Amino acid sequence: MAVFTPVSLDDLSGWITQFSLGKALAVKGISSGIENSNFFITTESGEYVLTLFEKxxxxxxxxxxxxxxxxxxxxxxxxxxxxxxxxSIINALNGKPASIVTKLEGAYQPKPEPVHCAEVGAMLAKMHLAAQDFGIRQPNLRGLPWWRETAPVVLPYLDAGTQQMLRAEMQFQEDFAASEIYPQLPNGPVHADLFRDNAMFVGTRLTGFFDFYFAGCDTWLFDLAVTVNDWCIDLATGALDVARVQAMLDAYHAVRPFGAAEQQAWSAMLRAAALRFWLSRLYDFYLPRAAEMLTPHDPTHFERILRLRVNGAVPPLPGPN
Incomplete structure (x- = not known):
């Protein structure tokens, strides 16, 4: 992600000796993103990703x-x-917690087709099921309590009409979270940030999901909604591409069938997923942090998506088996 804390080859050379990876040969900062300092590193045993955690x-x-x-x-x-x-998989480097992980093969898919969306949907369902017995529990730190804290901070930067929209959506989500449907939704560890640039492909073959540092425990449907709102849209308008949506939902459903409560909650959850990223982008845009390489995302992108999810029809989830 963005480089807040630099790491030189000299810094890496001494630190890497605690691992069985051989000598450090190269280090290169990764410029995209806004949360951690990420680097591609090359050692005598191969290529890896080094992350220094800023928050x-x-x-x-x-x-x-x-x-x-x-x-x-x-x-x-x-x-x-x-x-x-x-x-140990967590070790200090340049005053920050740091980790090394394996580097996934391939490249991210900037223009996904239905076949890519199906691959992602199936693996996301497999991930949700595989994490059910994970022993550590932590809430989604960018969930409703964070929305409550953040909305008042960004409101002064918005015009009157947009302020009204944000307040109305916050009330809608408060009511939804307090409804009888919400507690019925299956939940567990989720990725919570599975955008198209957080997955790698070789051709049409998915090689993996990465950047789990917004993960937490939330409803599985929220995780799917976050994913659909990026993978299955026209980026210029935010409109859903029905073919891509259907491919992702069908592939997910084939691995983990949807329940009746999830069908009822789907539209509201797509709105929740759009609101979460609108709020975070508003915060990062108006209250940015300094970094060597930092490009704040445009908050109006998720404002458009949220408006569409509030006012437009969405493809339904496949029915329960």
Missing amino acids: LSFEQLPFYLELMRHLAQRNVLVPAPIPNRSG
Whole structure:
């Protein structure tokens, strides 16, 4: 992601000796994103990804990294954390918690077709099922309590009409979370940020999901809604592409069938997923942090998506078996 904390080859050369990876040969910062400092590193044993965590603490990190290890051990396509010789997968580097994970093969798919969306939907369902017995529980830190804190902070930057929209959607989501349907939704560890640039492909073959550092426990339907709102849309308008939506939903449903409560909640959950990223992009745009390489995302993108989800029809979930 963005580089907030630089790492030189000299920094890496001494630090890497605690791992069984051989000598460090190269390090290159990754410029996309806004949360952590990520680097491609090359050692005598291969290529890996190094992450320095800018916000997450040593105490918070086991949830994310142990979740990745748990999933990798169950044949879910995710990067596997690399332990040092003492078995630790979290180690300090340049004053920050740091980890090394395996590098996924391939490249991200900027223009997904239905076949890509089907691959993602099936693996997302497999991931949800595989994480059911994960022993650590942590809420989605960008869930409703965070929305409540963040909305008042960004409201002063918005015009009157947009403020009214944000307040109305917050009330809708509060009512939805308090409804009888919401507690019936299956939940567990979720990725919560599975955009098209957080998955890798070789051709039409999915090689893995990465960047789990917004993961937490939430409804599985929220995770799917976040994914649909990026993978299955026209980026210029935010409109849903029905063929891609259907491919993703059908593939997910084939692995983990949807229940009746999920069918009822689907439209509201697509709105919730749009609201979460509208709020975070508003915050990052108007209250940015300094970084060596940082490009804040345009918040109006998810404002458009939210307006469409509020006012437009959405393809329904496949019915229960």
